[in-house]
Amino acid sequence: MTDFAIIGIAVFLGIIGGRFFDKIGIPEVVGIVLIGVILGESFLGILNIERLDHYKPLVDLALAFFGFFIGAELKFEELRKLGLIILSILSFEVIFTFSIVATGVYLFTGEPLLAILFGTLAISTAPAATADVIWEYGAAGELTTTILALVGFDDIATVFVYSITSTYVVASLEHIQLSIFDALRYFMNNIGLAIVIGTLFGVIMTLFIRILHKKKDVFVMAMGIVILTSGIAEIFEASEIISTMIVGILFANFYKGSDSAIDAIRELSAPIFTVFFVLIGARMNIYLLPVLGLTGVIYLGLSMLGKTSGSTFGAWLAKAGDNIKKNIGISLYSQAGIALGLATHLYFSLKELGPVGMEYGTRIVNTLISATLILLIIGPIMVKLALRRAGEIGRIKREELVFEK
Numbered sequence: 001m002t003d004f005a006i007i008g009i010a011v012f013l014g015i016i017g018g019r020f021f022d023k024i025g026i027p028e029v030v031g032i033v034l035i036g037v038i039l040g041e042s043f044l045g046i047l048n049i050e051r052l053d054h055y056k057p058l059v060d061l062a063l064a065f066f067g068f069f070i071g072a073e074l075k076f077e078e079l080r081k082l083g084l085i086i087l088s089i090l091s092f093e094v095i096f097t098f099s100i101v102a103t104g105v106y107l108f109t110g111e112p113l114l115a116i117l118f119g120t121l122a123i124s125t126a127p128a129a130t131a132d133v134i135w136e137y138g139a140a141g142e143l144t145t146t147i148l149a150l151v152g153f154d155d156i157a158t159v160f161v162y163s164i165t166s167t168y169v170v171a172s173l174e175h176i177q178l179s180i181f182d183a184l185r186y187f188m189n190n191i192g193l194a195i196v197i198g199t200l201f202g203v204i205m206t207l208f209i210r211i212l213h214k215k216k217d218v219f220v221m222a223m224g225i226v227i228l229t230s231g232i233a234e235i236f237e238a239s240e241i242i243s244t245m246i247v248g249i250l251f252a253n254f255y256k257g258s259d260s261a262i263d264a265i266r267e268l269s270a271p272i273f274t275v276f277f278v279l280i281g282a283r284m285n286i287y288l289l290p291v292l293g294l295t296g297v298i299y300l301g302l303s304m305l306g307k308t309s310g311s312t313f314g315a316w317l318a319k320a321g322d323n324i325k326k327n328i329g330i331s332l333y334s335q336a337g338i339a340l341g342l343a344t345h346l347y348f349s350l351k352e353l354g355p356v357g358m359e360y361g362t363r364i365v366n367t368l369i370s371a372t373l374i375l376l377i378i379g380p381i382m383v384k385l386a387l388r389r390a391g392e393i394g395r396i397k398r399e400e401l402v403f404e405k
Helices: 003-023 027-037 049-055 056-072 074-108 112-121 127-138 143-176 180-211 214-235 242-254 257-284 288-317 322-330 335-354 357-392
Strands: none
Touching: 003 027, 003 257, 027 074, 027 127, 027 257, 027 357, 049 056, 049 242, 056 127, 056 143, 056 214, 056 242, 056 257, 074 143, 074 288, 074 322, 112 143, 112 335, 112 357, 127 143, 127 257, 127 357, 143 180, 143 242, 143 322, 143 335, 143 357, 180 214, 180 242, 214 257, 242 257, 257 357, 288 322, 288 357, 322 357, 335 357
């Protein structure tokens, strides 16, 4: 079957699956992911591993736009108002999640290095699945802004912790002295460089876009800059989603007509997002669920406990509003891209270090694949529940897509 035929099937069935789940009150992203599971090796095998690797550019493209849209939701005025609250929630979410998962896995397995790695990977939150629910239901408000900020900053926090813990684990398995500079180099290459790239292209876009008068030219320019930013970040092995998030922040805060342009770009990007979630679902092999085992169940349960307790405590300590305190804890469960990406990176790093490293890498990858499938179903449902309890659903009515006025 040709690539175009497969992509067409993915979009067609993904939309049908998403609409069906929306009709029964479940976020459409869950239906799209499950369509991917059906098309993947779990059932039909149309999207096998070789094809999934072949379609990686589509995944990167979707993540680039997700980063851009998340950044575009973060207005400086709202961030100033919620800045301390977001910082407090982020700090305790990271501390609690890492500590609770690492401690639980260590008590069960008795393997401290494995426990440290699981604790690190549990920190991440899937920005794509979480943000998609927010946009699907037109949500807006303090809770919405807090969630969007956290899913972006979670990526930064995860990579920062990973740069330290992975370096420590590799050094321990190789029986060499830990160099903190190796850890900092990984973080700066991945996040620091991404911020520089995003800032550079964000400034370029906001300067050039001011001379454009037609809406069509504005969002075509914006889409081009987002794709270019992602491509440059990939060349330098920097975080693509963080770099495009910075572009989105600058675009939304320094271009007066950004809202309508962002709505138009989001509408045009819808097929890309549908393909993205289908491909994510296809990568999940349900036959690996039994491999989850007790370690995986512990990881799954304690990661949700850590997210809930840490973010709720951080919100309480910062004296956040009731909508945030009561709902933020259940809004951060989803895992996908960065967790799987780092788990895969760990696998290739550890398998070269002998039998113990190979065992750790295999256990981590298999556990994360299984846990991610479950969290990609639970997470969006809980985000919708949180937004509904906070009364923030339906506050934004998106503009109709209009090219010229």
